[in-house]
Amino acid sequence: MKKLLKSGFVKFGLLSLAATAVLAACGSAEATEEAAATTNPDAETVIVGTGNAYQPFVYLDKNEDLQGYDIEVLKAVDEKLDQYNFEYESMDFKNVLTSLSAGKVRLAAHNFAYNDERGAKYLYGEEAYNTYAHHIVVDESTGQVYQSLDDLQGKKVFAAPASEVAYILETYNAENNDAIEIVYSEASGELLVQGLQNGTADAAILTKFDTNKYNEQFNVNLQASDEALKTAGIFYIFNKGDEELQTAVDGAIKELRDEGTLSDLSIEFLGDDYTK
Template sequence: MKLSNKFLRMLTAALMVAGLSVLAGCGSDEDGSASVNKDAKTVTVATRGTVKPYSYTDDDGKLTGYDVEILKEVEKRDPSLHFEFKPMAVDAAFVAMDSSQVDMIANQMRHSPARDEKYIFPKEVNNYTVRKLVVPEDDNTTKSLDDLKGKKVAVTTNSEFADLVKKFNETADTPIEIIYTDKGPSETMNLVATGRAQAAGEYEYIVSVAKKEKNLPIKAVGPTLTKVPTFFLLRKDDDMQQVADKIDAALKAMREDGTLKKLSEQYLGADYTSEPAE
């Protein structure tokens, strides 16, 4: 019996959640549990842990990245909170949060009608993502989605770029062939670099990092496709609403004193904390 891709993704996510107990020992307490306020509320945070510069493991085996360091700074400013990180894919993170195995997702989350109804978004923006087409370095003809009709394009499941391509296909005379992955930008860019996809849609600074650190033969081209505000995402209940309010207070202070800008410049290469101009 042939299984659909959607079913396989759901099955994979469920199996990953089933393995959370194995990951329990991998929670991120690099700063030392002795420094944690014993009365602090522990908030379990699902994060990919594999996507630089947002959430990744550094050369010393320490979980870091823009999203992770924001929450570490929030904890420093508000000792009533303690964040414990659990690495997992996005699909698994949603399954885990729906089953109350994690409290929160730190993974460049964006608003959508379904998410707004089901989860809590803090009010403060983490950063804005600027996404462009990614093509092989020797491709000098692809500049827009129109140039990709009938060709393979790699997208990350649940991303705004996936939504953009699906919407394009609704009216296209020749639709784009979509390759879905939940492994994030590293996989979509690798698919392009190895010729298994003609293009992807990723953030400019991620492409720059990949070219510099992994020597991938790719480049970002064309106009800006999307510029989207990103947030943390929390389980919807009274306790998590209080946590969201505390995160908002800390993020607002970080924005006002320049800390958020400094983190963005350190990890993202520039200040993406304000909405970019057209």
């Protein structure tokens, strides 16, 4: 009798497991169908051009997957815009805006601040998703302190080509007889720090975020000027004439700010809330 009961229990258990599997499969199928139903089949694909080596804003992880604060904000934006489907193409920073001009991408994402030169050529978003302040930075071992661009006359200063820093220095030089020697370099991280220590450049212009990051990462003591040279909002950039996409993205960013999502993402990826 016990044997029969055991056999019956096994059969019942197998039937129960089979039924559970069928229900789970049905539930999974229904979830997939529901997700498909909520995805707009007519959504317009938007190719986003971004960088690949500016951690933690835009970079490739060890699996060559695109990561970073700029990207996570755009993913959150995309979730709010049923009419669009964002796809991402990473490239060297110097090629991001070139690709936008050539129509290869419709949205440029690489921690872009506003400047007049870009503003004349491209359509900026109106909702900043981040802010930063530029400071003059030196290695403490040099014993030098620079508080203004005037202090940098006759000095060598690092700047990445086509960057906001290059624009700041080039604008100053245009009005001051090329008084600052701009050392154009795409070096970042350890190479930039080494350059400040070995005299390749006398100074760099960095955000407080980058200054703190390099100090912690490389166990150095970079010193930032007391006052910022420039405080700027950070925006996504579009081609002129693409106001519909710009307006949609701006609206989504405003919602993310109001919900607190922007602040949460900034704290998660940048270590503090730089969205205010």
